[in-house]
Amino acid sequence: MSVGLLTLIILGLAAAGFLLGRQRALSAVKGDARALHSLPSFYGWSVFLFTAVPALLVMVAWLFLQPTLLETRITNTLPAAETATSSTDLVMADVRRLADGLDVLVAREGLDTAAVAALAADLPALSDRMAGVGVAFGADLDPAIFNAAIAYRDLGASLTGMMTIAALIVAAGGFLFALMRVHPEQRARNLVEQFIVVLLIASSLIAVATTFGIIASLVVESWHFFRIYPASEFFFSTTWNPQFRGGSDLGLWPLVWGTIYVSFIALVVAAPIGLMAAIYLSEYASPKVRATAKPLLEILAGIPSIVYGLFALVTVGPILRDWLAMPLGLGNSSSSVMTAGLVMGIMLIPYVSSLSDDIINAVPQAMRDGSFGLGATQSETVKRVVLPAALPGIVGAVLLAASRAIGETMIVVMGAGAAAKLSVNPFEAMTTVTVKIVSQLTGDTEFASPETLVAFALGLTLFCFTLGLNVLALVIVRKYREQYE
């Protein structure tokens, strides 16, 4: 039974439970709702919740665990000779693809179990038919893999059947349990409300679970990586040269250098422009100018980064190459650190400006008035009173922008190039941590190889970097707030 149908059945049962529970409560007091402890619908809700929630939880948990269970069971049944020559992951991938292909064949041609088993007689013919439904196999099909695929399908089907039965049993159990408890003196409202509080707490834990998931996946896979690749090489080598056949140099430094260089250029563009724009808009501009210019600048923050990436690739890159890099003899590549940095700087202007704007506005007017009273001009007030007072907040804003710049992906993927090198020429193509995460994880290399797993170590590095910057920014901003409130 499909998951969607099962969900519908459970919800239908729960809806019936709502009506029955309400009815049962009302009939127990002969329709006089005043004799009930709670409003009649609360009795209905109690049955609804006890029917639907545990059953759906069982279903979701089962769906989470089923693939893992299936995988281990089938892997154990594979003959040792099969897993000796190539890795278990690859064999299992073949098994899974064959099983999927068989599913398609069954759906398309209406084969029964015996007909599927009979396919084993002529494996080359099966291979051709698989290619017909879009599942191509490079080498000849192995009988062991075919048997594993059949077992995979059977076990998968029986596990799904067991899930259906388990979920339905839990739903029916909850239904009966809650319905039996319906009684005029039952404190149904308190019960339902407590149930809802538990649900609310559970959903707020999803955020915690996400963080946990991020850290766990990064750390576990990085650990796998460091088991097959020396950590000292990764952290101290200055060469990045991945090879498909192994023996790669996977040094972190060229990537970190590229990241820092691009982010630095972006901040050199964004910080002064954003800060001056914030000062102008909050101190000088008339309300009318402010009301139009501020939202317009904020559009820049709402534009997706892929748009900036295309802008860098198609417009800014060629312009910089033809007008600056080639005449100056600094390079002839349209993707360069300068291209990516410049475009990223444009993207970061509104981050700096709107954060700084808030902070400048938070400086008490009395301080400005005091400065004017001493005869200072507006710019002197800004430079010597407002900015020093707002400095911690502005530093926080710039740090937040820096953390954005380091984590930005699409602009550098499309604008900075893919060559990992340590160079100071801003018109040369360099690469960043995020670019390499994308390229190592979208390639065709085997998942368990160091060339793929290195992406997780890079991700962990990136995560630590941005988290550090964010925490630092937060600490600085908090300190500032304590002074002025």
Place this chain on the structure above:
Amino acid sequence: MTDASQHAAAPKSLLVADSRTRSRKAAEMRFRLYGMMAVGVGLLALVFLLTSVLGNGLGAFRQTFVQIPITLDEKVLDKSGTRDPAVMKKVTTIGYGKLVQKAIEDELAAKGIDTQGLKSKEIMGLLSKEAPADLRDRVLADPGLIGQTIAFDAYATSRVDGYFKGRVTLETAERDSNISPEQLKVAQAMADAGMIETRLNLAFLTASDASELRPEAAGLGVAILGSAYMMLIVLVLSLPIGVATSIYLEELAPKNKWTDMIEVNIANLAAVPSIVYGILALALFINFMGLPQSAPVVGGLVLTLMTLPTIIIATRAALKAVPPSIRDAALGVGASKMQSIFHHVLPLAMPGILTGTILGLARALGESAPLLLIGMVAFVKDFPAAPPEGLMQPATALPVQVYQWTQRADPAFVERASGAIIVLLLFLLTMNAVAIVLRRRFERRW
């Protein structure tokens, strides 16, 4: 100012500004100018960005077509005469290609156009490689057409299309192995004779992606559908979870170190780079749970996780804006805490929550980095089925389609990518406009 006593020693006249006042005023003017320049640079960048995208991309909505009358010969297309599509499928696109070739040569002769000594293959080179396949699909869909003479609009190849849009000139054709100046001259003669026309092409929005060699036939259909599926998942999951979390944290949670930890957590999640979410999705959903690659369900789940912090922050602000007197009044007439929240506070906060949700969805719609990692860069030609099965089938998304097109060699794909960006920006604009209208319309001042 600090050293004013030294300079102010000898005031000359109150009517004539001394040099120090003048320099201070000049500094003031300069500072003001820097501010204006900063705002100006920002706005200029915006204008430059938008004009560059619009300028590159508007052409994608127009396409050059070659109009040929084609006689669908029964002897070629349906030898059995049964009009059974299953039998007719045996005629491949090569058969249709010959038909198209004969038709275009006949038409050129009929119009008296000088073919400049082009060979048949070069004349066919004016048409997209997609043209015979198009014709085949049309005939298979309606076998009754066989035997008739139909007006067939074939896509012109991307170079001819570029010539009529000004991207390709006779000079660039000299150096181009895919087109020759003679071919362009014939194309120009055909346009003069009314055989070639450049017009609005809605297939750009509805067709699916096409291979590297036929940019003229590539469309956004699968990408738009894939994005729509993902937005559906994001909406269905993140709105309830986000609202539930916010209600708990804002209305019910005691102040202790656990709830404090949850709050810090959410603030940090909002600042995690999007690519890290992609890594999470790859490790958790695809490798651990075994969900299929490039499926909208995986994309929807990862975008949900990314959108949750945005929605939670917006919802908490909306809940906070409902004055306590509403809660007190509800409690005063005997409502329970839950009833006061669900019957009174939540409905009043709804406009704010919806605004925040739409803005969160708009962010999610433009996100591409995590989708690259879960395999959405794959070439997808077939439309996914209707949900729920369609959610598990391969699809792509608007921003990823843009990225994919920029990675291809033919410059016509850059035009397509910019066109796709225009579509994406229009969606974002609509969503933001709806959010602003909602806010204006239902915003309450207490």
